[in-house]
Amino acid sequence: PASLEHLRVAQGPTDDSAAQSDWASKKLVWVPQENVGFAAASIISEDRDDCVVRLQGSGRKLTVPKDVIQKMNPPKFEKVEDMANLTYLNEASVLYNLKSRYYSGLIYTYSGLFCVVINPYKRLPIYREEIVEWYKGKKRHERPPHIFAIADTAYRNMILDRKDQSILCTGESGAGKTENTKRVIQYLASVATSTKNQKTTPSNIISKLNSNEVNIVSFPSLP
Known part of the structure; x- marks a missing residue:
């Protein structure tokens, strides 16, 4: 049907080796942020209770408690159709997936x-x-x-x-x-x-x- 652009992702899930490597090397995670819910960040260092992270968008460094950090899924799960398939099924990942799909016209x-x-x-x-x-x-x-x-x-x-x-x-x-x-x-x-x-x-x-x-x-x- 001609209406598939509103039903299916234009490009398949990201399975690029470079993207996967970048995700793993930067230790990408989600950290709580006011107004936006969660922001992507990379872990710079960590101790027993806290982590120092760098926000992906602004590059700003933050120290956040470990227990508020949520794991980010690999790029291959970008705009996944069934969130039960996510490696990490957490609030941040669910919100990100729904938001990404919605902005692509997938309701x-x-x-x-x-x-x-x-x-x-x-x-x-x-x-x-x-x-x-x-x-x-x-x-x-x-x-x-x-x-x-x-x-x-x-x-x-x-x-x-x-x-x-x-x-x-x-x-x-x-x-x-x-x-x-x-x-x-x-x-x-x-x-x-x-x-x-x-x-x-x-x-x-x-x-x-x-x-x-x-x-x-x-x-x-x-x-």
């Missing part, structure tokens, strides 16, 4: 069984019918992270296991819960509709289900 990221979504506050061409078709019947690892993949997994499990399935969309107000719920409905309506039955089309089902939007948004946002 969906897996974290194990979960799918993290960051509201782009603009329309993206990733919900078209061609995208729906691209995800149909595919295993999760065969396609980039997307709410359609989550919906397809639930649908396939329901068919194969003959058991009810559930998808929980949670987040703060404005996070995109209602919009992603609509996308789940869109996908399920499309995948479950028989093309032979002309009286029942995906658009008809979607229209009827979305008419209940007032009931969906009436539920309070979880804290």
Whole structure:
């Protein structure tokens, strides 16, 4: 599909030997910084309780307690699709990965069984019918992270296991819960509709289900 630029990283994960060597030689880590959360730094020296680090951006030296330093992942994990694959799964690495992907136009990221979504506050061409078709019947690892993949997994499990399935969309107000719920409905309506039955089309089902939007948004946002 033409919309892959909003679903998949333009270039594959960094696996350049020079970048890997630079990461290892500088002992790159994350240190807490006001306003930005965490900043990349290299360890210059360390003792029992503290480390002297040099910030990558400004070159400024800082002395920080060892227990606040978080390890940085190797460059090969840059913009990784599933954060469960990270060598170091810590707060700084999660924030950096989500931020890097978001700035590249990638709003969906897996974290194990979960799918993290960051509201782009603009329309993206990733919900078209061609995208729906691209995800149909595919295993999760065969396609980039997307709410359609989550919906397809639930649908396939329901068919194969003959058991009810559930998808929980949670987040703060404005996070995109209602919009992603609509996308789940869109996908399920499309995948479950028989093309032979002309009286029942995906658009008809979607229209009827979305008419209940007032009931969906009436539920309070979880804290």
